[in-house]
Amino acid sequence: MNDLTAVAPRQNRFSWRALSPWVISAAVLLLLPVVFADNGTAFTLMNLIAINIVFALSYNMLLGQGGMLSFGHAVFYGLGSYGAMHAMNAIDEASYVGEGFWSHVPVVSMPLVGMIVGGLVALVIGWPFCRRAGTAFAMITLGLGEMVAAAGQMFPSIFGGEAGIYGNRTVGPQWFGLDMAHATGVYWFMAFWTFLAVLAIWAFTRTPLGRMSNAVRDNPDRLQFIGYPPRNIRFMVFIASGAFGGLAGGMAAVNYEIITPEALGLIPSGTVLLMTAVGGLGVFYGPIVGAVVVSLMNSMLSDYTDASILYVGLIFLAIVMFAPRGLGGGLEQVRVAAKDGSLVNRLPGWLSGALAVILISLGLILIIELLFQLLHGDDATTQFFGLEFKAVSIISWIWSLILFGAGVAVMRVTRKLREDNA
Amino acid sequence: MSALSIKNLTKNFGLAEVICGVDLEVEKGEIHAVIGPNGAGKSTFFNLLSGAFPPSGGEIRLNGESIDGLTPEKIQQRGLSRSFQVSNVFVNLSVFENLRCACFKTSGSGYVFWRAASKIKAANERAEEVLGLIGLEALRDVPAGALPYASQRALEIGMTIASNADVVILDEPTAGMSNTETAQAISLIRQVAEGRTLMIVEHDMGVVFELADRISVLVYGKIVATGTPEEIRNDPRVKEAYLGEEAA
Numbered sequence: 001m002n003d004l005t006a007v008a009p010r011q012n013r014f015s016w017r018a019l020s021p022w023v024i025s026a027a028v029l030l031l032l033p034v035v036f037a038d039n040g041t042a043f044t045l046m047n048l049i050a051i052n053i054v055f056a057l058s059y060n061m062l063l064g065q066g067g068m069l070s071f072g073h074a075v076f077y078g079l080g081s082y083g084a085m086h087a088m089n090a091i092d093e094a095s096y097v098g099e100g101f102w103s104h105v106p107v108v109s110m111p112l113v114g115m116i117v118g119g120l121v122a123l124v125i126g127w128p129f130c131r132r133a134g135t136a137f138a139m140i141t142l143g144l145g146e147m148v149a150a151a152g153q154m155f156p157s158i159f160g161g162e163a164g165i166y167g168n169r170t171v172g173p174q175w176f177g178l179d180m181a182h183a184t185g186v187y188w189f190m191a192f193w194t195f196l197a198v199l200a201i202w203a204f205t206r207t208p209l210g211r212m213s214n215a216v217r218d219n220p221d222r223l224q225f226i227g228y229p230p231r232n233i234r235f236m237v238f239i240a241s242g243a244f245g246g247l248a249g250g251m252a253a254v255n256y257e258i259i260t261p262e263a264l265g266l267i268p269s270g271t272v273l274l275m276t277a278v279g280g281l282g283v284f285y286g287p288i289v290g291a292v293v294v295s296l297m298n299s300m301l302s303d304y305t306d307a308s309i310l311y312v313g314l315i316f317l318a319i320v321m322f323a324p325r326g327l328g329g330g331l332e333q334v335r336v337a338a339k340d341g342s343l344v345n346r347l348p349g350w351l352s353g354a355l356a357v358i359l360i361s362l363g364l365i366l367i368i369e370l371l372f373q374l375l376h377g378d379d380a381t382t383q384f385f386g387l388e389f390k391a392v393s394i395i396s397w398i399w400s401l402i403l404f405g406a407g408v409a410v411m412r413v414t415r416k417l418r419e420d421n422a
Numbered sequence: 423m424s425a426l427s428i429k430n431l432t433k434n435f436g437l438a439e440v441i442c443g444v445d446l447e448v449e450k451g452e453i454h455a456v457i458g459p460n461g462a463g464k465s466t467f468f469n470l471l472s473g474a475f476p477p478s479g480g481e482i483r484l485n486g487e488s489i490d491g492l493t494p495e496k497i498q499q500r501g502l503s504r505s506f507q508v509s510n511v512f513v514n515l516s517v518f519e520n521l522r523c524a525c526f527k528t529s530g531s532g533y534v535f536w537r538a539a540s541k542i543k544a545a546n547e548r549a550e551e552v553l554g555l556i557g558l559e560a561l562r563d564v565p566a567g568a569l570p571y572a573s574q575r576a577l578e579i580g581m582t583i584a585s586n587a588d589v590v591i592l593d594e595p596t597a598g599m600s601n602t603e604t605a606q607a608i609s610l611i612r613q614v615a616e617g618r619t620l621m622i623v624e625h626d627m628g629v630v631f632e633l634a635d636r637i638s639v640l641v642y643g644k645i646v647a648t649g650t651p652e653e654i655r656n657d658p659r660v661k662e663a664y665l666g667e668e669a670a
Contacts, residue, residue: 203538204535206538206539206540207535207536207537207538207539208531208532208533208534208537208542209532209533210535210539211519211522211523211539212523212526212532212533214512214514214515214519215512215520215523217514218511218512218513218514218515219510219511219513221510222506222510222512222581224473224493224494224495224498225472225494225495225498225503225504225506225582226498226524226526226527226581226584226585227499227532227585228527228532229493229495232533233532233533236533236535240535
């Protein structure tokens with residue numbers, strides 16, 4: 001899995017340069033609500049993305065950093081979310097009565113509850129899982145996901161049955177004057193926890209345990225001969241990853257105020273793998289890119305086309321097959337090239353490649369849309385960048401083939417440009 | 423007391439007996455080479471010593487303490503460290519990071535997640551020291567998987583000695599090297615051996631006779647001779663093992 005894995009960042013002394021990504025991210029987080037003021041949809045989306053960023057990064061602690069492919073990561077997210085929701089309800093009841101421990105706990109701290117629950121669950125169940133990585137681990141986590149999702153339906157007092165359980169984020173003491181009844185209040189809550197979680201997960205990669213998790217990914221056999229059992233390292237990484245997955249779940253509990261057993265199942269476990277792989281496992285910020293792109297596609301594409309899920313699947317396939325380092329890996333390549341001055345040499349190859357990919361995609365999209373209209377549509381016309389195409393007209397199909405063919409041609413003609421500088 | 427004391431060590435894989443009753447005393451501070459024809463069981467012998475496989479029978483004592491049947495990490499903690507015939511490094515980690523990971527055990531910090539790795543002073547200092555010793559300062563930030571072969575072998579040795587183990591076993595450290603590279607490797611091994619007990623499996627007889635204080639000859643899972651290079655050179659059983667019966 002060489003292509004997929006990270007080269008650990010080199011060790012640096014303190015520098016403003018190293019600090020700049022954090023300053024920029026903080027500035028972006030501060031500016032976003034100004035840019036999207038009064039845009040309810042944007043806030044909904046940003047909160048969703050924030051949750052997914054933490055979720056995907058926690059997953060990459062396992063997959064990208066520790067070399068453990070899990071199909072059950074949503075278990076920690078979901079159980080963290082349930083824990084936070086029950087805590088929120090406890091706050092509700094305690095504040096109504098006006099006494100008790102929970103009456104002093106603010107809703108702002110719910111991600112912490114999710115984190116504790118996620119970490120504890122991983123601590124309790126993880127040890128037998130971590131004996132092996134690879135296929136055995138993947139199969140076991142797949143089973144775990146199915147099992148917990150099924151249990152979710154079986155214990156309605158805890159999981160609320162199919163309808164799930166509800167909560168109210170406006171209860172309890174307010175901290176920092178954060179009014180969770182307003183979209184901006186929720187946004188600041190999300191921004192705060194996302195920033196903190198990303199910082200913590202990044203810091204984890206710099207600790208001895210973080211480095212040992214890379215070591216166990218690269219070569220578990222050798223790890224024994226430098227004095228550490230691979231299982232112990234995997235187990236600790238598993239707990240950390242579960243804890244941050246739970247933290248994302250806690251954020252989700254506050255955001256949605258509802259949680260259903262579906263959140264524990266295979267679909268969210270698959271989505272987090274998809275986001276991480278699309279963004280790239282080998283670069284720290286890869287899963288962030290993936291979370292943003294996949295969240296946006298999942299929620300916005302359906303406004304434009306009926307085939308949105310198909311496109312998400314196609315992009316996933318294309319990235320796994322042709323760009324296994326993901327979007328983040330691509331960005332990193334450009335950044336490194338810019339740094340060592342080879343960007344000018346490589347740019348023609350990359351740009352022509354991008355052009356080819358765009359042309360091929362346009363051709364494919366047109367074909368898919370036309371097919372869709374032909375099979376399902378009432379009027380059998382497709383709006384395509386303002387142009388109308390009729391599925392029944394041969395010209396539409398010729399156009400799609402021309403676009404596709406042009407893309408392939410550009411790809412072939414310019415192949416040398418990319419190989420020479422590879 | 424010997425650094426390593428091996429008594430009647432055996433190992434079978436199913437019906438095949440690969441190591442059949444090895445007795446060997448490795449003295450403190452010596453460089454002890456194990457030679458033998460292909461398939462004699464040298465690698466298996468080392469795998470038993472380092473805990474990669476449990477022995478089928480017999481006894482291994484490291485500085486007087488029994489270590490047979492322990493896991494590799496336990497044996498490593500007791501002060502026996504090994505290198506591998508095929509480079510066995512963390513390919514995506516930098517050279518320095520490989521060494522530092524190998525130093526965490528000594529500073530007891532492999533599980534630490536509340537401090538930056540760069541703040542673990544003992545591990546960083548030791549990693550720097552070993553980096554200098556193996557002469558890879560210039561390649562410090564290169565991913566280990568991208569190293570030239572000889573440098574990877576040097577890193578392999580560096581990782582083996584990073585923990586400051588007092589018994590080090592090297593499995594064919596110069597295999598596949600050019601003459602120049604071999605000469606460099608020999609001088610590195612000499613430096614590494616200082617203050618330690620060293621066991622080495624090697625095919626290159628030049629290397630063996632130049633380095634070793636004593637040599638043991640392993641043939642079909644048995645040690646047929648142990649002695650100084652001079653004794654071994656003149657031992658008829660060794661000639662027989664290497665050259666066939668007529669030569670004896």
